[in-house]
Amino acid sequence: MDICFLCRATGGEARVNDDESLEVGWFERDALPPMEAFALDRIKQATEDAPTWFEGVGEA
Numbered sequence: 001m002d003i004c005f006l007c008r009a010t011g012g013e014a015r016v017n018d019d020e021s022l023e024v025g026w027f028e029r030d031a032l033p034p035m036e037a038f039a040l041d042r043i044k045q046a047t048e049d050a051p052t053w054f055e056g057v058g059e060a
Helices: 037-047
Strands: none
């Protein structure tokens, strides 16, 4: 299961806080690092002005 959250920074500094991540960073939408299609689909869906649901995302 994948769970996605749309968030915004409210203060502090981004940092790795567990054993699951190696790095953390903030990116403009047009300057994202290389990602798999499913992750880009979720980002696109979460940032559009439309209902957020992911049924069928990534299906060809």
